[in-house]
Amino acid sequence: MHMASTQTSRIIPCRHTPFPPASAKESPANGKGWAVLRQVGFASFYRHNRSGKRFSVCVRRSYAEPNGLDGPGFTKKSQDGSSSSAVEDYQKEGLVLGTQRHEGPASLAGLHLIPQSGDAKVTDSYTKVPSGQEHATPDTEENILARITFNIIFVAAEVAPYSKTGGLGDVCGSLPIALAARGHRVMVVSPRYLDGGPSDKRFANAVEVGCPTKIYCFGGVQEVSFYHEYRGGVDWVFVDHPSYHRPGTPYGDVFGSFGDNQFRFTLLCHAACEAPLVLPLGGFTYGEKCLFLANDWHAGLVPVLLAAKYRPYGVYKDARSIIVIHNLAHQGVEPAITYNNLGLPPDWYGAVGWVFPTWARTHALDTGEAVNVLKGAIVTADRILTVSQGYSREITTPEGGYGLHELLSSRKTVLNGITNGIDVNDWDPSSDPHISSHYSLIDLSGKVLCKIALQKELGLPVRSDCPLIGFIGRLDFQKGIDMLLSATPELLQDDVQLVMLGSGERQYEDWMRHLESLYPDKYRGWVGFNVPISHRITAGCDILTMPSRFEPCGLNQLYAMRYGTVPVVHRTGGLRDTVENYNPYAQEGTGEGTGWTFSPLSRENLIAALRIAVGTYRDHKSSWEGLMKRGMERDYSWNNAAVQYEQVFDWALLDPPYVK
Ligand code: ADP
Numbered sequence: 001m002h003m004a005s006t007q008t009s010r011i012i013p014c015r016h017t018p019f020p021p022a023s024a025k026e027s028p029a030n031g032k033g034w035a036v037l038r039q040v041g042f043a044s045f046y047r048h049n050r051s052g053k054r055f056s057v058c059v060r061r062s063y064a065e066p067n068g069l070d071g072p073g074f075t076k077k078s079q080d081g082s083s084s085s086a087v088e089d090y091q092k093e094g095l096v097l098g099t100q101r102h103e104g105p106a107s108l109a110g111l112h113l114i115p116q117s118g119d120a121k122v123t124d125s126y127t128k129v130p131s132g133q134e135h136a137t138p139d140t141e142e143n144i145l146a147r148i149t150f151n152i153i154f155v156a157a158e159v160a161p162y163s164k165t166g167g168l169g170d171v172c173g174s175l176p177i178a179l180a181a182r183g184h185r186v187m188v189v190s191p192r193y194l195d196g197g198p199s200d201k202r203f204a205n206a207v208e209v210g211c212p213t214k215i216y217c218f219g220g221v222q223e224v225s226f227y228h229e230y231r232g233g234v235d236w237v238f239v240d241h242p243s244y245h246r247p248g249t250p251y252g253d254v255f256g257s258f259g260d261n262q263f264r265f266t267l268l269c270h271a272a273c274e275a276p277l278v279l280p281l282g283g284f285t286y287g288e289k290c291l292f293l294a295n296d297w298h299a300g301l302v303p304v305l306l307a308a309k310y311r312p313y314g315v316y317k318d319a320r321s322i323i324v325i326h327n328l329a330h331q332g333v334e335p336a337i338t339y340n341n342l343g344l345p346p347d348w349y350g351a352v353g354w355v356f357p358t359w360a361r362t363h364a365l366d367t368g369e370a371v372n373v374l375k376g377a378i379v380t381a382d383r384i385l386t387v388s389q390g391y392s393r394e395i396t397t398p399e400g401g402y403g404l405h406e407l408l409s410s411r412k413t414v415l416n417g418i419t420n421g422i423d424v425n426d427w428d429p430s431s432d433p434h435i436s437s438h439y440s441l442i443d444l445s446g447k448v449l450c451k452i453a454l455q456k457e458l459g460l461p462v463r464s465d466c467p468l469i470g471f472i473g474r475l476d477f478q479k480g481i482d483m484l485l486s487a488t489p490e491l492l493q494d495d496v497q498l499v500m501l502g503s504g505e506r507q508y509e510d511w512m513r514h515l516e517s518l519y520p521d522k523y524r525g526w527v528g529f530n531v532p533i534s535h536r537i538t539a540g541c542d543i544l545t546m547p548s549r550f551e552p553c554g555l556n557q558l559y560a561m562r563y564g565t566v567p568v569v570h571r572t573g574g575l576r577d578t579v580e581n582y583n584p585y586a587q588e589g590t591g592e593g594t595g596w597t598f599s600p601l602s603r604e605n606l607i608a609a610l611r612i613a614v615g616t617y618r619d620h621k622s623s624w625e626g627l628m629k630r631g632m633e634r635d636y637s638w639n640n641a642a643v644q645y646e647q648v649f650d651w652a653l654l655d656p657p658y659v660k
Contacts (some may be wrong), residue, residue: 004343128389129416129644131303144454151290152179154188155272156547157265157298158250159236159307163193163204165529167420167555171387172295174423175410178638179645180233187279187286189272191264192227194237195247197638205229206238211278215270217343218263224271226279235281239271262334265373266342269294269301273310291649292321297332299323300377301342307380308348320652323377324385327552328395328402329478332373339371352376357403378407382658383414383648387553388574392417400550400573414658416648419577420553421638422562427535429563429632434535439564441632444625446537447564454540458524460497467496467614470541470565472534472556475504475547477513480547480570480601485511487603487610492522497613501526501537538563543613547606551575557595561631566624567595570606580630582616584623591623594631 045417064118089379158164160173180186183437194200206227215222232589243264276286294302303321310316310594339349354375356368358447367620386392394400397411408415425431429447430440436453439446448464455462469491473479485508488498500512526533540543544560546569553574557567561579569575575597582593 008541022454026592037430039103040050055413055456086197110466125199129418129647148650149183149185152176152184152186152293153272153276153286153290154186155269155299155302156188156295157268158187159190162190162236162238163250164531165251167387167553168296170423170555171326171420174267174421174426174638175642175645176234177232178421178642182639182642182646185235185286186233186597187235187237187267187275187281189237189239189268191244191250191268192240193250195244196245197247203227203229203238205231206236208240209279209281211280213271213274213278215267215274215343217266217270218341222267224267226275228279228281230282235279237275237279237281239268239275241267243267262332262338262341263331265298266301269299269305270343272299272302273305273316277315289318290316291652292319294321294377294381295324296326297330297374297377300332300373301344302377303659304348304351304373304376307657308344308351309617311657311660317657320649320657321377321380322383322385322648322652323381324387325373325374325391325395325552326387326405327478329550331375331402331404334371334373336369336371339490342371351379354417360403367394375404378404378411380659381461382444382652382655383416384408385645385648386391386412386415386417388419388577389417391550391552391573394550394573414651417577418641418644418648419574420555420558421641422558422636424562425635427538427559427562432535432539434532435539436536441629444564444628450536450539451542454499454536455497457536458499458526460499460524461521463497467543467617468498468541469498469543469545469610469614470537470560471498471500471545472537473502473546475502475508477505478549478551479648480549480606481505481508483547483601483603483606484545485515487607488515488523489518490607491610492519494611494614497522497524499524499526499537499541500535501528501530503527503529508629533621538565541565542617543610545566545606545610546570546575547601548572548575548602554578558636561594561634562636564628564632566613566617566627567608568596568606569595570601571597571599572601582618591626592630594627594634613622 060337141410154172154176156168156172158166158169158172160169162173163169163175172190176186176188192206194203206229209226209228212223212225215224222241225240227240228236229236241264243260246258247253248258251261251635258264260302272292276290277288279285292302292306294300300323303323306316306319306321333354336349336353339352340346342352344352352371352373352375353373354370356366356370358368361368386395391400392415396405396415397400398405401408416545429435430438432438435450437446437449441448452462452464455468471481472482475481475483479502481504484500491498502512503509509525509527512527515523516525538556538559540562542565544556544565544567546554546557546567548554548570549572551570551573554569557575557579559571560567567575567579569579571581579595579597580593581597582591582595584591586592596609596613616627
């Protein structure tokens with residue numbers, strides 16, 4: 001979700017397989033199914049394109065195969081029952097897609113494109129997805145049976161509890177279960193990460209399905225296998241390949257992002273497209289009529305593959321794809337020359353091709369040409385979703401669009417935001433196994449005990465009356481961590497305690513250690529990724545702060561409110577949508593709101609907002625309790641979001657595929 005890919009070195013050595021000869025791919029008479037039909041502007045791909053920007057792209061059509069075969073790259077069953085990729089057959093006859101290999105130079109790592117000025121117009125013509133509460137039907141057995149259900153395939157780089165570095169993992173671990181509970185058939189496809197350590201046991205219940213599948217990319221053939229676990233009504237499918245077996249996070253290790261992330265996630269996307277066709281889960285494959293939910297750039301090739309590799313051969317004609325953007329700052333950008341590694345037909349470059357604006361190029365001779373996987377998804381998916389409504393607006397602005405705002409604006413009619421839910425069983429203060437005392441809306445008394453236990457655990461002075469402020473998150477510029485760390489000395493002049501949990505950039509980890517040595521009685525910085533501690537901080541703190549520069553949705557403020565911990569956040573993206581600013585005078589003086597939001601983001605505003613919160617905590621106990629209770633009363637369950645996802649599925653199926 002948050003690590004951009006870097007380079008394409010360190011790739012598996014591959015046999016070089018040449019592209020088919022021009023005669024083979026251009027002449028329909030050769031019976032191999034490819035012909036260039038016409039050149040069109042990209043605008044015709046955008047049925048709702050308003051930007052008027054045109055790119056040249058080639059559209060191809062398939063020719064019926066005499067043997068009724070599909071097309072290159074997808075699997076067919078032979079008469080003896082063994083499955084082989086159709087690519088193999090084409091390869092035998094000299095027609096193989098996307099196996100040419102190019103070693104690109106070091107990649108264009110981590111995209112942080114904020115244009116110096118922008119001229120895109122921001123309008124407010126977004127369609128709001130009706131909220132779950134507005135039109136949900138109760139989950140009676142009768143209603144579940146009466147519902148239109150879908151075969152849904154989630155594709156994601158991380159899925160909790162098997163793998164998690166942030167919100168992407170949480171969402172892809174919970175939303176599928178909520179959708180399955182509503183009657184859908186749901187498969188989640190993600191890599192089988194192993195590092196030889198204790199965390200490998202998370203995959204212990206997943207058994208090999210026995211459908212080894214060949215994937216043609218990066219100049220050769222890769223064989224992946226699939227592991228499967230049925231849990232919570234969901235088919236959890238893990239793609240197995242040696243490139244997923246190494247220490248570190250799904251994206252990198254102490255030395256930075258893995259150099260072969262483009263390879264690893266290209267494999268994932270190809271495998272995810274094959275899975276519904278080949279895996280007989282519970283005795284039946286999912287088949288072609290699927291709805292793919294591709295999450296972030298790692299899964300971004302899925303909509304492109306459906307359009308370029310499958311549909312021209314009549315496969316997945318009735319499928320639809322939705323790209324779900326959890327964080328636009330990471331787009332999977334690599335040198336243009338790596339296009340040939342992706343396993344796409346040669347003339348689909350236009351879909352993923354991208355050009356850096358002049359100001360973002362590194363030198364005068366840099367043409368700025370690149371492959372941008374997320375861009376490919378945006379121009380080929382049937383619909384686009386973000387994880388909050390606020391963020392769906394922000395990404396169409398020059399400030400929040402990371403170079404893609406015009407493209408996203410051009411598809412605004414199919415762009416929606418649905419606020420994430422949370423796993424309310426996992427995050428429940430009345431039963432959370434990670435916290436020392438339980439509490440609820442009816443009886444809050446356990447919360448102060450959690451605070452005392454946390455102070456003891458962290459070696460802070462045990463003082464139940466001292467306001468305890470918390471922060472949990474990736475130590476990344478996005479999270480405004482620099483702002484919080486620089487504000488800390490001034491904040492700690494007051495009688496408050498501050499505890500921070502996070503891992504990420506080394507400089508911030510060192511900064512936290514330094515602050516701890518300066519303020520041993522008031523500050524704790526816990527460097528690392530530790531889920532039980534994150535629960536204890538959420539329960540034990542009075543205030544949770546999130547000074548994020550941008551926040552697509554943000555989950556910690558939702559967890560905090562559910563635990564009666566009052567959020568103080570920068571008014572941006574999902575934080576703006578979910579934290580209601582406190583107004584003590586509303587409701588005839590009883591007050592309304594669930595926390596404090598401040599804007600613009602600055603060190604001074606952060607300190608001021610936190611001081612107001614601390615003052616309210618100290619001097620207005622009943623107002624504070626009102627804030628806590630209003631936050632705890634909110635419905636954060638996934639069911640609410642799942643109903644809205646269903647509405648978007650309906651919309652996706654109303655239209656024909658965006659790229660036929
Ligand atoms: P993002 O996805 O940008 O990292 P979110 O707020 O959407 O941010 O989700 C972050 C998730 O990761 C939350 O579940 C949060 O509790 C968890 N998390 C982040 N950092 C840590 C950490 N150091 N230890 C444990 N959990 C963490």
